[in-house]
Structure formats: structure tokens, C-alpha cells
Amino acid sequence: MASRVFYNCTDTLCVSLYLNRTFRPKLALMSFVNRNTPSDLTNSSGRARVVVVDDSRTQAAILRQLLQQNGYEVFTAYDGQQALQAVDEHQPDIVLADIVMPVMDGYAMCQALKADPIAAQTPVILLTALQDPTDIVRGLQAGADYYLTKPYQDNYLLATLSSVLSRPDSAAQNEDALEVEVQGHRYLIRSGRQQMLNLLLSTYGSAVQQNHVLRQTQHQLRAVNEKLTAQQQQIEAQQRELREINGQLKKQATRDSLTGLRNRRALIERFYEEIDRARRHNDPLSLALLDVDQFKPFNDTFGHPAGDVVLKGVADLIESRARASDLAVRYGGEEFALLLPATDAASARRVVERVRASIANAPWPQRSITISAGIATLDKDSLGKYDESVRKSAAVNRHDSTEVPEELTLLLARADVALYTSKHEGRNRSLHFDDLDVLGRET
Numbered sequence: 001m002a003s004r005v006f007y008n009c010t011d012t013l014c015v016s017l018y019l020n021r022t023f024r025p026k027l028a029l030m031s032f033v034n035r036n037t038p039s040d041l042t043n044s045s046g047r048a049r050v051v052v053v054d055d056s057r058t059q060a061a062i063l064r065q066l067l068q069q070n071g072y073e074v075f076t077a078y079d080g081q082q083a084l085q086a087v088d089e090h091q092p093d094i095v096l097a098d099i100v101m102p103v104m105d106g107y108a109m110c111q112a113l114k115a116d117p118i119a120a121q122t123p124v125i126l127l128t129a130l131q132d133p134t135d136i137v138r139g140l141q142a143g144a145d146y147y148l149t150k151p152y153q154d155n156y157l158l159a160t161l162s163s164v165l166s167r168p169d170s171a172a173q174n175e176d177a178l179e180v181e182v183q184g185h186r187y188l189i190r191s192g193r194q195q196m197l198n199l200l201l202s203t204y205g206s207a208v209q210q211n212h213v214l215r216q217t218q219h220q221l222r223a224v225n226e227k228l229t230a231q232q233q234q235i236e237a238q239q240r241e242l243r244e245i246n247g248q249l250k251k252q253a254t255r256d257s258l259t260g261l262r263n264r265r266a267l268i269e270r271f272y273e274e275i276d277r278a279r280r281h282n283d284p285l286s287l288a289l290l291d292v293d294q295f296k297p298f299n300d301t302f303g304h305p306a307g308d309v310v311l312k313g314v315a316d317l318i319e320s321r322a323r324a325s326d327l328a329v330r331y332g333g334e335e336f337a338l339l340l341p342a343t344d345a346a347s348a349r350r351v352v353e354r355v356r357a358s359i360a361n362a363p364w365p366q367r368s369i370t371i372s373a374g375i376a377t378l379d380k381d382s383l384g385k386y387d388e389s390v391r392k393s394a395a396v397n398r399h400d401s402t403e404v405p406e407e408l409t410l411l412l413a414r415a416d417v418a419l420y421t422s423k424h425e426g427r428n429r430s431l432h433f434d435d436l437d438v439l440g441r442e443t
Contacts, residue, residue, distance in 0.1 A: 047073040053083040053097035070158055080104025084112055094165055095124045107142040114143030123164045149210055256330040259315035267329045271408045274341045286348035286377040287411040289419045292334040293370045293427040302366050310369055321355045345377040345432050352430045373430035374419025376411045
């Protein structure tokens with residue numbers, strides 16, 4: 001009487017039920033003598049038969065498609081019980097089974113097959129992650145023929161199937177059990193010597209394959225790292241280029257394009273620094289406004305290109321005669337400014353007079369060129385007139401270069417008065433605000 005394999009039974013009961021069934025005659029007649037390649041097998045389809053066992057239907061479908069594309073006849077099962085039924089029904093040449101499955105795992109399924117005198121000749125390849133040494137022991141106890149470590153490459157799986165199918169039967173068991181100790185536990189192994197060797201060598205082969213994959217991955221990672229390093233270097237080069245461009249843009253934003261001198265924006269930015277320094281050290285701070293005399297008539301007579309040449313020449317002379325600590329600025333049109341840090345009224349007169357004289361004595365192509373200048377100075381007494389609220393306002397406004405500090409407004413106003421006076425008195429001269437008749441009056 002043939003028995004059936006029942007669902008939801010324990011692994012031990014499943015094994016017992018499987019062994020008590022009556023095999024079909026065609027299963028008993030299988031010899032498994034000439035297993036070489038799928039095309040060498042002598043079943044009715046002319047292809048080697050494989051039972052794929054995996055509780056993941058997706059993974060089972062992937063394996064089925066791969067094997068079918070390579071000449072195998074494939075049957076699928078999704079747990080150990082279904083696998084036993086598939087072996088009984090389809091009489092496969094090999095079983096490819098996952099280990100972790102519901103109802104009946106891969107070890108129990110393999111043990112049930114190997115306990116049967118006829119089914120024991122069917123090779124079983126277990127798919128495992130081999131995360132624990134006892135996995136090998138359990139495979140030996142179950143009678144597995146081969147281990148295939150996950151993840152695996154398709155070509156390695158196909159080569160393993162072909163190799164296992166080409167070997168002689170290895171289902172014979174040892175008459176005497178072999179006792180082994182793993183991680184402090186003793187196990188009895190009854191697998192045949194050839195089967196044990198195959199299983200251990202397959203474990204080693206899988207490890208070698210995984211090591212090969214690891215080396216390939218390391219090579220790929222090195223290539224990716226080299227690529228990332230090159231990209232990082234490219235990014236750093238682009239960042240340097242961007243900083244240079246930003247520096248050039250900032251330079252352009254604070255320089256006069258015609259004369260090359262700093263512009264009004266730069267004067268305001270620098271003045272914030274110098275007024276802070278003057279307060280800290282009680283140093284005087286002077287400012288001069290310089291204006292080219294009779295420049296409009298010059299432009300009307302000789303043209304704007306000639307006027308541009310004059311402005312460039314005046315700018316060069318101002319910058320060359322100024323000190324390294326001074327800031328020469330084109331303030332607008334034909335008007336220039338000279339910021340003189342840590343400079344009292346007398347020193348400021350000497351610097352500006354030196355500039356005026358160098359311009360007046362320079363050889364100009366069309367006619368002589370002169371300038372008029374007005375000077376103003378903030379000394380420690382003048383600085384003391386500004387209360388704390390003005391200083392706080394200046395600190396807030398320093399981040400806005402369009403905002404003119406209160407002290408700079410005062411200096412510009414006084415220097416402008418002195419400049420107007422020098423123009424009124426005949427030009428080609430420099431005057432300090434303190435020298436005017438309006439000394440002591442606020443402007």
C-alpha cells in the first residue's frame with residue numbers, strides 16, 4: 001500500500017512517512033551509472049532532471065529559468081515536503097535545495113532522501129550562507145553531497161551541477177560512525193568517505209569562489225576609489241578656479257577699470273578697518289581729495305581718449321608717490337582720494353604736496369596738468385566726539401559697503417571744503433581744512 005507525504009508534520013514524521021511509501025518501479029530501475037552532462041542522460045526527454053527547492057518563489061523561478069536555458073529539465077518545490085513528493089514523482093538526477101524553509105528544512109529533506117536505499121543515490125546540493133561551522137556538520141549528518149555558498153555566480157552553479165552529475169554514486173555510508181568535535185560539541189557522522197570529501201571540498205571550493213568574488217569586488221572598489229579620487233581632485237581644481245574667479249570678480253568690483261586704482265567701494269571697506277585701528281591706538285586718520293584742474297576744457301579741446309590718458313597718468317603718479325600704507329582711490333570722474341592711516345595733519349600735508357608737485361612737474365604731451373587738493377584729519381580729540389551709538393552703527397554697517405561711515409562722511413565734507421578753497425584760490429595747490437578761516441566750525 002503506497003503512503004502519502006502529509007503537510008504540517010514534524011521532520012522526523014516526514015522522514016518516516018517518506019521511507020514507508022512504495023516506490024514506483026521506474027524509480028527502482030534507475031542506475032545513475034552514466035551521469036556526465038545533461039545531454040548524456042537517458043531519460044525520456046534526453047535532459048538531466050533537477051528538482052529546485054526554495055521557499056522564495058522568485059528565487060525558484062530565477063533558478064528554473066537559468067537551468068532550463070542550459071539544457072536541464074526543471075521541477076520546483078517550495079518546502080521539504082513538496083521536494084520529497086517531486087523526487088518520488090519525477091525521479092530527478094539531482095536536487096538543488098535551499099536550507100532555510102518552512103514545514104521541512106533542507107537538512108531534514110536531505111536526511112529523508114539519503115535514508116532511502118534507492119533515493120539515496122540522488123545527489124543533493126544544499127544552498128547555504130555557511131555562517132557557522134556547524135552548518136558543515138549538519139550537512140554531513142544529513143548526507144548532503146555538496147554545498148554551494150550564497151551568493152553564487154551563475155557560471156559557478158552550472159559548473160557545480162555538471163561536476164556533481166559526472167561523479168560516480170557516493171551514497172555509501174561508513175559502517176562505523178565518525179565522531180567529530182566542533183565548537184565544544186560532539187557529533188556522529190555516518191556519511192561515506194567520498195561523500196564527506198566531496199562536501200568538504202565543495203565547502204572549500206565555495207570559499208575559494210567567494211574569495212575570488214571578493215578580490216574582484218576589491219578591484220572594482222579600488223577602481224571606483226581611483227575614479228572618486230580623480231573626481232575629488234577635479235572638484236578641488238574647480239574650487240580653486242572658482243576662488244580665483246571670485247577673487248577676480250571681487251577685484252573688479254573694487255577697482256576702477258580705467259586707472260586700475262581702487263574705487264569708492266574699496267575706500268568704504270578699507271575705512272572701516274582704519275577707523276577701528278585709529279580708535280584702538282588713538283592714531284590720527286587723514287583723507288585727501290585731489291581733483292584735476294581744468295579737466296573739462298582739456299577733454300573738449302583734445303578729446304576723451306586724451307583725457308583718459310591724463311587720468312591714467314595722474315593715477316600712476318598718485319599711487320607711486322603715496323606710501324605703502326596709503327590707499328589711492330579714483331573717487332569719480334577726474335576726482336581722486338587718498339586715505340592716509342596713522343597720519344596727522346602735518347604729515348598729510350607733506351604726502352599730498354609731494355603728489356601735487358610730481359603731477360605738476362610731469363611732462364604731459366598736450367599741455368601741463370595740475371591738481372588741487374583738500375585735506376582733512378581726525379585726531380584723537382576729533383575721534384572722541386563720536387559717541388558709542390555712532391560706533392555701534394558703524395559696526396553694523398561695515399557689512400554693507402554702500403553705507404558710508406559717519407566719520408568718513410565728516411572727513412569727505414571737510415576735505416571737500418578745503419578742495420573748493422584751493423580751487424578758488426588759484427588751483428595747483430593743496431590746503432588742509434585746519435588751515436582755513438573756518439577752523440573750528442562744523443561743516
